[in-house]
Amino acid sequence: xxxxxxxRTRHSSGASPKGGGSESDVHVLGDEIRPGPAVASLATxxxxxxxxxxxxxxxxxxLENDGFRRFSYAYLTxxxxxxxxxxxxxxxxxxxxxxxxKWSIALRRVGEILAxxxxxxxxxxxxxxxxxxxxxxxxxPWANHDRVHADHLLHHKAPYLNPTFFLIRFVxxxxxxxxxxxxxxxxxxxxxxSGGSEIAKRMQRVSGPAMxxxxxxxxxxxxxxxxxxxxxxxxxxxxxxxxxxxxxAANSCLALAAMWLxxxxxxxRSVTVEHLHDLGKMMFAxxxxxxxxxxxxxxxxxxxxxxEETFWYKERFAGDWATISTLLxxxxxxxxxxxxxxxxxxxxxxxxxxxxxxxxGVVYLDMYWLVMPAFGAEGLPFGxxxxxxxxxxxxxxxxxTAFGAxxxxxxIPVKDPRLPASLAFENI
Amino acid sequence: MSDEHKKEPAAAEKAPLHGLLAEYETPWQLVEAxxxxxxxxxxxxxxxxxxxIHGIEKAMGIRMTGLPWFVLAAGLTGLTTxxxxxxxxxxxxxxxxxxxxxxxxxxxxxxxMFELTVLFSGITTLVGMLMLNGLPLPSHPLDLKERFxxxxxxxxxxxxxxxxxxxxxxxxxxxxxxxxxxxxxxxxEDRVTSDRMPRGIIYATIVLATAGAIPLALAxxxxxxxxxxxxxxxxxxxxxxxxxxxxxxxxxxADLRAHRPDVTGTVAVGELRDDDHFYTGKTDGAYARTxxxxxxxxxxxxxxxxxRFGVYCAPCHGLAGDGDGMVAKRAEYLAISxxxxxxxxxxxxxxxxxxxxxxPVGQLFESITNGVRNMPPYGAQISTEDRWAIxxxxxxxxxxxxxx
Numbered sequence: 114x115x116x117x118x119x120x121r122t123r124h125s126s127g128a129s130p131k132g133g134g135s136e137s138d139v140h141v142l143g144d145e146i147r148p149g150p151a152v153a154s155l156a157t158x159x160x161x162x163x164x165x166x167x168x169x170x171x172x173x174x175x176l177e178n179d180g181f182r183r184f185s186y187a188y189l190t191x192x193x194x195x196x197x198x199x200x201x202x203x204x205x206x207x208x209x210x211x212x213x214x215k216w217s218i219a220l221r222r223v224g225e226i227l228a229x230x231x232x233x234x235x236x237x238x239x240x241x242x243x244x245x246x247x248x249x250x251x252x253x254p255w256a257n258h259d260r261v262h263a264d265h266l267l268h269h270k271a272p273y274l275n276p277t278f279f280l281i282r283f284v285x286x287x288x289x290x291x292x293x294x295x296x297x298x299x300x301x302x303x304x305x306x307s308g309g310s311e312i313a314k315r316m317q318r319v320s321g322p323a324m325x326x327x328x329x330x331x332x333x334x335x336x337x338x339x340x341x342x343x344x345x346x347x348x349x350x351x352x353x354x355x356x357x358x359x360x361x362a363a364n365s366c367l368a369l370a371a372m373w374l375x376x377x378x379x380x381x382r383s384v385t386v387e388h389l390h391d392l393g394k395m396m397f398a399x400x401x402x403x404x405x406x407x408x409x410x411x412x413x414x415x416x417x418x419x420x421e422e423t424f425w426y427k428e429r430f431a432g433d434w435a436t437i438s439t440l441l442x443x444x445x446x447x448x449x450x451x452x453x454x455x456x457x458x459x460x461x462x463x464x465x466x467x468x469x470x471x472x473x474g475v476v477y478l479d480m481y482w483l484v485m486p487a488f489g490a491e492g493l494p495f496g497x498x499x500x501x502x503x504x505x506x507x508x509x510x511x512x513x514t515a516f517g518a519x520x521x522x523x524x525i526p527v528k529d530p531r532l533p534a535s536l537a538f539e540n541i
Numbered sequence: 542m543s544d545e546h547k548k549e550p551a552a553a554e555k556a557p558l559h560g561l562l563a564e565y566e567t568p569w570q571l572v573e574a575x576x577x578x579x580x581x582x583x584x585x586x587x588x589x590x591x592x593x594i595h596g597i598e599k600a601m602g603i604r605m606t607g608l609p610w611f612v613l614a615a616g617l618t619g620l621t622t623x624x625x626x627x628x629x630x631x632x633x634x635x636x637x638x639x640x641x642x643x644x645x646x647x648x649x650x651x652x653x654m655f656e657l658t659v660l661f662s663g664i665t666t667l668v669g670m671l672m673l674n675g676l677p678l679p680s681h682p683l684d685l686k687e688r689f690x691x692x693x694x695x696x697x698x699x700x701x702x703x704x705x706x707x708x709x710x711x712x713x714x715x716x717x718x719x720x721x722x723x724x725x726x727x728x729x730e731d732r733v734t735s736d737r738m739p740r741g742i743i744y745a746t747i748v749l750a751t752a753g754a755i756p757l758a759l760a761x762x763x764x765x766x767x768x769x770x771x772x773x774x775x776x777x778x779x780x781x782x783x784x785x786x787x788x789x790x791x792x793x794x795a796d797l798r799a800h801r802p803d804v805t806g807t808v809a810v811g812e813l814r815d816d817d818h819f820y821t822g823k824t825d826g827a828y829a830r831t832x833x834x835x836x837x838x839x840x841x842x843x844x845x846x847x848x849r850f851g852v853y854c855a856p857c858h859g860l861a862g863d864g865d866g867m868v869a870k871r872a873e874y875l876a877i878s879x880x881x882x883x884x885x886x887x888x889x890x891x892x893x894x895x896x897x898x899x900x901p902v903g904q905l906f907e908s909i910t911n912g913v914r915n916m917p918p919y920g921a922q923i924s925t926e927d928r929w930a931i932x933x934x935x936x937x938x939x940x941x942x943x944x945x
Contacts, residue, residue, distance in 0.1 A: 412651065415648055418640065
């Protein structure tokens, strides 16, 4: 009664060995892995709206007649939101290499393209960085030479918080982000031609030290651009707090990008519901992570009750800001926690897209809560100028991504040895 | 040969059928067989493999478990428990002001809320998973099949239980035959192993449970009984020390008191304080007009006086001694705003007045040491040298304000 059913010579640990070598898989996928015309048209359309949005907000800023103060705050809020997307994507790509992830290979090229927006983000930072470098304290009190001399605390912090060092650091951060993003994209594109595991191993080797440098660069970038708005305040967990927003924003954008590409008939069989499920899991997990870090930051300051630190939170609990703080807790944690808990939500495209947009929205709310109290206006300043800055930045990031996508041949790393595992990936 | 030799004594005692067991050499055969069994709508069957086979749950038609719902319920229970526990203990049963935080302090409660949510969820996941899998399973009829040991080695098994509604020995056997197993065998119910709990375990449980109840019983008795007897002294040396305690009797003395008063005229080392000028600010009963010799009239003393003045005196009297310290300002605010209605307040003295400029330094010293009018005494808080330093600084303030 024995039967030697040895119809397969392969003995992989999977249930049934799916797919042949990577080449035949890719051949089967055909046209869906090329960017296609939709990407090109998105690039130009988003670019146009970006110019309108940013230009419009600059004009509105001029009309405010306050020395571009309101414009700067509105722009900074939107910019840090946009930066979170790019830097989160760069982190994500580095992470996938660091842990030799297999499930995400089909998404990696999209992530690399998102991460490649770092130089554009560097240019978009100029309206914030240049005025500070020139000594205008529109945003940063420490930028003004006279103020620094008059204030004991600013004077003490001047070795770090001074315009020249600030600019140098800014250049270093964005040089690093640009070079790292370029490295991963270039290596990945080279891998498209040569295949084999040599390039994959090289990227993995680089990702270790790169991750450490990234953590440092991101932490100090967040400190420089966000925390130094109120130079008397400090929090050692601030870099991690901003990082949580970065990861959330990047995962949401990856999910949205994948779903948009599906709509254009791209990557329909490469990026499956399994990949989207995993992106959804990350969005859910990091919602909890954000709340954890945010609460850690709050609780220690609240419990110690030292006026040197508590004033920052007192500003954010006073008057109208109390509403925003409550909304932030409820909308950024409580609602998405229960909303994204179920696996069915993560496997359903419309639901996942909803939560991706929601997450991006609350990340903006978080930036608003971080930045705007320093503006010191009566009530909550939110109007056309904030909206057009947000639209401008969003479209700029979209355009930069789409332009980057236009330049590549394949939207998946076609010769990565781990690609078959990614294409066959199944969640439980 | 007679029929008696052919008698089979085992026939009447053969155990009932538990199920049919099919053995395969490769996981793919097992998965294909599982699909067939699933499609034939069997319900009481299972597969056994040495390692997990991805996708076999779909091949077997295993439905998603309901465990996540239990975990969610457990998590919410944990959350509620944490809130109620902390609310009850901190705000109701034993309300206690901790660092000036609110009596019911939700922010401080969050770590425990988080922890119990996770703890209850985690334990429920583990225990629930075990229970839903019927684990621990002490014995199973398959344990009697020697071949089945290869299920944890290199063979793959499929068992269909006879209790399945669709089970029919002939048809089920035929179905399994189609999947071409290496071996297709019967599994009989276990009539060999006893299913009684071993006596050793029963005895051990009884002994341990009884022994474990003893400390609880003792604790309950101690907690709830009332008795006028003295406590049981377990550690005699500690409870009956060979010494006299303050309220006990000592037969050595005529008045039998163990607690003796100080011998008249006893002075502790360093407490003689015979220098009146230094310690009281008075010489021959009158306030001294000069500083005692122990005080060096130097910049260092002045600086010490300034610093101590800032610590002890400035809150009420102000940094320049004008009577406008923070305490006074607060009192003023309370009075003006109406919040201080019903509260009495006498403002601190302005130290730059003429009559105080003319007071001897000894009198200033005594005011600080013993207090004056509503000002409390500071003698216990400020050392004698420091008090003189403060007087020196105060004089400097008074001279400065006179010069204006």
